[in-house]
Amino acid sequence: MQPNDIAMVYGNDPSGMTRKLLDHCGIAESLSKTAYIVLKPNLVIAATADGGATTHPEIVEAVIRYFKDHGFANISIVESAWVGDSTARAFKVHGYERLVEEYGITLVDVKKDSYTTIEAHGFAIEISDTIMDSDFLISLPVLKGHCQTTMTCALKNMKGCISDRSKRQFHSWGLHDPIAALNTVRKADLVLVDSLNGDLDFEEGGNPVQTNRMFAGRDSVLVDTFGASLMGFETSEIPYIEIAEEFGVGSTDLASANIVELNRDTTGAPYRPSGRVHELEDYTVASSACSACYGNLIHALARLDERGILSDLNQKIHIGQDYKGKTGCGLGVGICTNGFTRSVPGCPPKALDIVKFIEKHIQD
Numbered sequence: 621m622q623p624n625d626i627a628m629v630y631g632n633d634p635s636g637m638t639r640k641l642l643d644h645c646g647i648a649e650s651l652s653k654t655a656y657i658v659l660k661p662n663l664v665i666a667a668t669a670d671g672g673a674t675t676h677p678e679i680v681e682a683v684i685r686y687f688k689d690h691g692f693a694n695i696s697i698v699e700s701a702w703v704g705d706s707t708a709r710a711f712k713v714h715g716y717e718r719l720v721e722e723y724g725i726t727l728v729d730v731k732k733d734s735y736t737t738i739e740a741h742g743f744a745i746e747i748s749d750t751i752m753d754s755d756f757l758i759s760l761p762v763l764k765g766h767c768q769t770t771m772t773c774a775l776k777n778m779k780g781c782i783s784d785r786s787k788r789q790f791h792s793w794g795l796h797d798p799i800a801a802l803n804t805v806r807k808a809d810l811v812l813v814d815s816l817n818g819d820l821d822f823e824e825g826g827n828p829v830q831t832n833r834m835f836a837g838r839d840s841v842l843v844d845t846f847g848a849s850l851m852g853f854e855t856s857e858i859p860y861i862e863i864a865e866e867f868g869v870g871s872t873d874l875a876s877a878n879i880v881e882l883n884r885d886t887t888g889a890p891y892r893p894s895g896r897v898h899e900l901e902d903y904t905v906a907s908s909a910c911s912a913c914y915g916n917l918i919h920a921l922a923r924l925d926e927r928g929i930l931s932d933l934n935q936k937i938h939i940g941q942d943y944k945g946k947t948g949c950g951l952g953v954g955i956c957t958n959g960f961t962r963s964v965p966g967c968p969p970k971a972l973d974i975v976k977f978i979e980k981h982i983q984d
């Protein structure tokens with residue numbers, strides 16, 4: 621897998637999807653069997669993955685099984701919950717103790733690890749020694765909203781690799797610059813993004829948006845740039861992504877990315893969405909919509925709402941496979957609705973493209 625490659629897979633089987641991505645990336649063949657493999661999930665809080673905040677445990681187990689199947693023995697899960705929550709409790713909630721027994725891996729709570737203080741771009745950061753000792757670091761972030769940095773994915777997931785004292789300092793330093801700086805010290809060697817049902821706008825979850833997809837890449841900056849577009853954001857709206865590019869961590873050049881879809885989305889939109897997602901549904905007329913397509917529309921509507929222009933939308937948006945081959949008046953999302961008066965192309969279209977499409981309609 622090259623740095624400009626991104627592989628995407630759809631479905632509702634996290635274990636099988638993870639294996640498909642790893643087989644595609646061919647990572648095991650490029651590593652020594654004695655390599656120390658470290659998995660860094662997102663366990664910001666001790667809550668199950670269905671809330672949209674934490675990495676699905678089946679993804680973590682599938683990565684371990686992949687490396688075990690390829691003869692690797694030295695594997696750890698390394699993480700720390702946010703300041704004030706217990707990592708041990710998060711490990712328990714996600715069933716990691718069974719993984720220790722079944723696969724002989726180790727769990728490392730960064731809050732209890734030793735640290736090395738490393739200067740980067742003017743910031744003195746206490747980073748976990750286990751993370752620095754890893755030969756191959758796999759980041760397993762959740763693509764979701766964040767109340768302070770707008771969104772979080774690969775670059776920000778590294779914040780779980782530092783001491784609680786450094787985490788507090790990151791907030792006083794404004795988050796964006798130190799997040800980018802941290803990734804110059806140690807960045808992920810591979811990123812497998814859990815984009816199954818990341819939260820609409822909050823890192824703690826509560827408003828999960830079902831999108832039933834995962835994607836992989838080796839450049840954390842490119843992965844985050846792509847993730848931002850899936851959530852309906854311009855890269856410039858997430859300062860730490862562009863700062864990380866300035867610091868040489870990776871590239872935001874999505875136009876030059878080689879994006880490969882390993883399958884098609886055949887999963888349906890959620891039957892009972894929760895909270896704010898349910899409110900945004902009032903702007904849609906869905907009929908057999910694929911979940912990633914529908915999730916992108918929900919993200920786009922949320923972005924327009926945050927800009928205060930959603931209430932100017934004077935009609936509902938059609939989406940779904942039942943509109944294939946049909947003509948209709950009004951707005952549609954995806955190639956299934958290309959017979960409508962106005963339709964945004966793509967299968968599925970990115971949330972950012974949907975945002976621009978609806979904005980233009982409102983302006984016209």
Ligand code: SF4
Nearest residue numbers: 910913954955956967
């Ligand atoms: S355009 Fe149609 S087929 Fe394609 S993802 Fe959307 S609903 Fe599914």
